[in-house]
Amino acid sequence: MNSILPETQGFASQRLARIDAVLDAYVAEEKIAGVVSLVARNGQIVHRHHAGMAVRESNTPMQADTIFRIYSMTKPITSVAVLMLMEEGGLRLSDPVAAYLPAFQNVKVLDTSLDTGVRSVAPARPPTVHDLLTHTAGLSYGFDAAVYIDQLYQQRVWEPWRQNPAALSLDGLMEILASLPLAHHPGSKYRYSMATDVLGGIVQAVAGEPFDHFLHERIFQPLGMVDTAFYVPAEKCGRFAATYGPGEQGGLKLLDGTQTGHYLQPAACPFGGSGLVSTAGDYLRFAQMLLNRGELDGVRLLGRKTVELMTTNGLPPGLHPFENPASGFGLGVSVLMDLGRSAALGSVGNYGWGGAANTNFWVDPQEQIVGLLMLQYMPSDTYPVVADFRNQVYQALVG
Helix, strand or coil: CCCCCCHHHCCCHHHHHHHHHHHHHHCCCCCCEEEEEEEEEEECCCCCCCEEEEHHHHHHEECCCCCEEHHHHHHHHHHHHHHHHCCCCCCCCCHHHCCCHHHHHHCCCCCCCCCCCCCCCCCCCCHHHHHHHHHHCCCCCCCCCCCHHHHHHHHHHHHHHHHCCCCCHHHHHHHHHHHHEEECCCCCCCCCCCHHHHHHHHHHHCCCCCHHHHHHHHHHHCCCHHHHHCCHHHHHHHCCCEEEEEEEEEEEEEEEEECCCHHCCCCCCCCCCCCCCHHHHHHHHHHHHHCCCCCCEECCCCCCHHHHCCCCCHHHHHCCHHHHEEEEEEECCEEECHHHHHHHCCCCCCEECCCCCCCCEEEECCEEEEEEEEEEEECCCCCCCHHHHHHHHHHECCC
């Protein structure tokens, strides 16, 4: 997409400049190392900015095409893959997970009714594909469920993977996750989890090809997402950003560099919930496809009614992502339901998601806006940089 004079799309240039000032201040104060931001309206880029360093240790500046670990911004892409297979008749959202991954046939639920001891019981109903898409299936990430479940996830999934990422395959991950008890009965609670990783396993099983190949051939290549993948090849490592966190004495501390680590070789287990790297420009094309109701530049991935379903709240009454009363959750994306309770600028119907290192995107169908923020800082809730960016975008909208 080409940049255009903001005034032609209802933005005031002088007010958009406040975005630069706010983000530059985060960099100058050493709260973050660097940042890339993009705003588009009606398919035209009205703002783009990059500041600071991609890698402080080598004085590598942040650039428009810097490559980022997008972590959970992988989830909407995996969800689109599932919906594409649904449209082709390969699966139904109402089907049990076990229809596609037989290992889940005998999945159990942790019984928390006991004061002492641990036991598992049969689920009130089997978890479905829809449950996975809405994070109501009962899976976990291993850091916010019952202590017993958290320990199992750490012992069975994360500790072995950290020690030897090459030893875990996607099929192997499915077997492990199916053997762990669910944290709650399917459909009864929202719990952010490895559900989207299970969706990756379903895509692989239904498509009959490796999950990462499916994403490359059916989504990335058609949309022209040339830098989005489950690893960074050697010829692109010079554009890869490092991840930082808070230093013990203030400032920034390197958490994940660009010279070593599992992102530098093809993934043995492509995590559908967190494994991708991408650029602001690439992800803008994916988000614009959603805003266009499934199509971009003559390439259609989804029908418009499928995008409508994806971006409509699918949670049962009373459930909200992270207990945020302003939000619902569709199929792989959050959905703004109550603007007044959100305490931020936006529109009812906004949808999007973010990643663990502060990458974030949202789509505003009412205003035809896509906003993208890319940086690498963990933990993601340390600073309100995402909220500040979004407020600055909307305050610049005048027409």
